[in-house]
Amino acid sequence: MARRGIFITIEGPEGAGKTTQARLLHERLRDRFQVVYTREPGGTAIGERIRAMLLDASNTAMTPVTEMLLFAASRAQFVAEVVEPALRDGRVLLSERYVDASIAYQGFGRGLDVELVRRVNEGATRGVMPDLTILLDIDPAVGLRRARQTAGKEGRPGHGDRLEQESLSFHTRVRSGFLAIAPRRGRQSRPGRCARRGRPAGGGAPGREGVAGIRLVLAIVQEKDVGRLIDALTEDGFNATMLASTGGFLREGNSTILIGVEDAQIDQVLGVIQRSAHRREQFVSPMPPAVEPVDSYVTYPVKVEVGGAIVFVLQVERMERF
Ligand SMILES: Nc1ncnc2c1ncn2[C@@H]1O[C@H](COP(=O)(O)OP(=O)(O)OP(=O)(O)O)[C@@H](O)[C@H]1O
Ligand SMILES: [Mg+2]
Structure with a gap:
């Protein structure tokens, strides 16, 4: 595929501020570029139906492998219908969540083999990866509290969707998955597509770590x-x-x-x-x-x-x- 556009993803645990920052970035970029702003899972008619299945809190019987394959299926549709056309047309494509989220949630969170998750997603995306990934980091307890409040605000019943309802230890594993993908502190110069922003709550003054x-x-x-x-x-x-x-x-x-x-x-x-x-x-x-x-x-x-x-x-x- 002749790729003329730029693909940016925003990743991070629940409630890290992905939607807030993606909207701000979209506002800044759209005056100068043709921007396609989207979210995963979803972004296509078929993907939205898969998303509903994935997030439905009543689907308690869903196995980790089913979950991983559904995310990958939604992603395959997203790449074919949204990502590839946008990049071919020279647009800036801004997406909340992509392959890294599956590595973190289904690999680290659910405990599936990370290599398997990576390979399935490579097939689903035909190897199309972002040019830049912005990882927003947050203490999972704080993020979850924020996300649950937001879920409440949006009128969803109970404590958010099926993944938000998972335990704090699940979300702590998810966060460690994101951190494993990100460059580590002091190694930011390492070449790669991932920029990490934010620090856990409790960060201190300059010279002192959080x-x-x-x-x-x-x-x-x-x-x-x-x-x-x-x-x-x-x-x-x-x-x-x-x-x-x-x-x-x-x-x-x-x-x-x-x-x-x-x-x-x-x-x-x-x-x-x-x-x-x-x-x-x-x-x-x-x-x-x-x-x-x-x-x-x-x-x-x-x-x-x-x-x-x-x-x-x-x-x-x-x-x-x-
Ligand atoms: N920097 C911030 N400081 C404090 N609160 C924030 C900050 N950024 C966002 N919030 C608040 O935290 C909540 C979650 O933010 P947002 O929806 O942007 O996160 P998200 O990562 O998209 O969450 P989700 O994983 O649920 O999609 C919102 O109520 C938002 O107003
Ligand atoms: Mg969001």
């Missing part, structure tokens, strides 16, 4: 696992400090890793630690003792337990950078 949302993860792991764990943390964009330590929970030869993270990233960090340093059994063949004649000595593999991690998550009272 401590209300920051936790210190203290992980004691065996030395054998340290290299792999640090590599995995670095790959996921976390900064870790390693201290050589001894005694305590994992006997000798352990290391303590300090990781400062945002509240919503705790599950992600714990997942990395669990994968890289879990307790497991391993067979080792003991070396023959030097005093024995080698041909009369048979070695039997023995099962030993290796790995394991003890993790503390601490509330950070205050954090300064000097």
